[in-house]
Amino acid sequence: MHRPKSTLEQWRILQAVVDYGGYAQAAEQLNKSQSSLNHAVAKLQYQLGIQLLEVRGRKAYLTEQGEVLLRRSRHLTQTVTELEQLASNLEQGWEPSLVIARELVYPMELLTDALAAFLPESRGTRITVVDTVINGTNELIVNNQVDLAICGVPPKGYIAEPLCDLEFHLVCHPDHPLASLGELEDDRELAQHLQIVIKDTGLNPSQEIGWLKAEQRWTVSNFHEAKVILAKGIGFCWVPQHLIQKEVAAGELVRLKMKGASTRRIVLTLVVPQRDNQGPASKLLESLILAKHADTSGDLMPYMLVEL
Structure with missing residues (x-):
C-alpha cells in the first residue's frame, strides 16, 4: 500500500x-x-x-x-x-457559528432586519459580519471562508441570487469648485480635482473598476471616512444614495451632474459558497435575507467605483 x-x-x-x-x-x-x-x-x-x-x-x-x-x-x-x-x-446538526461577508455598500439596516428575525431561532449561533469590497468579497467566497456572502459580481462558477440594486451619486461639498459648474460636459473637468475612492479589501487586487482618471486620489476604507473628507470641502466621490440622503437634503453635500453619467447602479446578490455542505442555520438565514427582497427587483448595471 x-x-x-x-x-x-x-x-x-x-x-x-x-x-x-x-x-x-x-x-x-x-x-x-x-x-x-x-x-x-x-x-x-x-x-x-x-x-x-x-x-x-x-x-x-x-x-x-x-x-x-x-x-x-x-x-x-x-x-x-x-x-x-x-x-x-452531520454531527452537530446546527452550526455553532456563521460568517457573513457583506459588500460595504449593502445597507446594514436590511441585514440587521434579517438577523433580528433569525435571532429567536438561532439556537445560540454566533454571527460574524465581515465588511468587504469587491475582490475581498470574492476571495472569501472562493476560499470558502464565509457561509453567506452579499456581493456584486460573483466569482465565476458561483450561482448568485439577486437581492437589490443600489444607486450611486457623484457628490461634493457645496463650496467645492465643481459645485458651481452646473452640468459637466464630460469627465475632463473631474480629472483635474481630487477623487475620494474606497479601497478594495482583497489580498490580491487584480484590476481597476470604475472611473479612476483623476491624477489626485485619496483612498479610504469606507464611506464614513469619505463623507468626513467631503464635509471639509475636499474632493468628490461616488457614494450610495442611501448613505447621503440626509446630507444632500440638508445642503451639506450636492450632487454633481454630468451628461450621460450622473447616476450609476449596481446589483447586489447573495451567494452560498458551499451549497452542498450548507447547514440548517445558514439555510434559515439565507431564506430570511431573501425574504427582505421578495418584492424588490433591479436591472444589472455597472459596478461601484473603487481603487484596487
Whole structure:
C-alpha cells in the first residue's frame, strides 16, 4: 500500500508562505515560528525531490514546478476542509457559528432586519459580519471562508441570487469648485480635482473598476471616512444614495451632474459558497435575507467605483 510522502499540513504551510508573501508573514498569520515553517517546506521539498520555492532577497517565489504542484494542492486541501466541515455539520446538526461577508455598500439596516428575525431561532449561533469590497468579497467566497456572502459580481462558477440594486451619486461639498459648474460636459473637468475612492479589501487586487482618471486620489476604507473628507470641502466621490440622503437634503453635500453619467447602479446578490455542505442555520438565514427582497427587483448595471 502506497504511503504519501507529504502531509496536508505541509501543503497548507506552503500555500500560506506563497499567499502571504514570505515565511515571516505566514508565520505571523499561522501563529507559528518562522523556523518551523522553513523546516516544513524544506522537508516537503526533500521528500518530493523537487524545488518548490526559491528565496530572492526577503521574498519566496514559486518555481515552475512549485506553481503546478501548489495549484493541485489547493484542490486537495479544499476537498479535505469541505469533508471535515460536512462531518461537523452531520454531527452537530446546527452550526455553532456563521460568517457573513457583506459588500460595504449593502445597507446594514436590511441585514440587521434579517438577523433580528433569525435571532429567536438561532439556537445560540454566533454571527460574524465581515465588511468587504469587491475582490475581498470574492476571495472569501472562493476560499470558502464565509457561509453567506452579499456581493456584486460573483466569482465565476458561483450561482448568485439577486437581492437589490443600489444607486450611486457623484457628490461634493457645496463650496467645492465643481459645485458651481452646473452640468459637466464630460469627465475632463473631474480629472483635474481630487477623487475620494474606497479601497478594495482583497489580498490580491487584480484590476481597476470604475472611473479612476483623476491624477489626485485619496483612498479610504469606507464611506464614513469619505463623507468626513467631503464635509471639509475636499474632493468628490461616488457614494450610495442611501448613505447621503440626509446630507444632500440638508445642503451639506450636492450632487454633481454630468451628461450621460450622473447616476450609476449596481446589483447586489447573495451567494452560498458551499451549497452542498450548507447547514440548517445558514439555510434559515439565507431564506430570511431573501425574504427582505421578495418584492424588490433591479436591472444589472455597472459596478461601484473603487481603487484596487
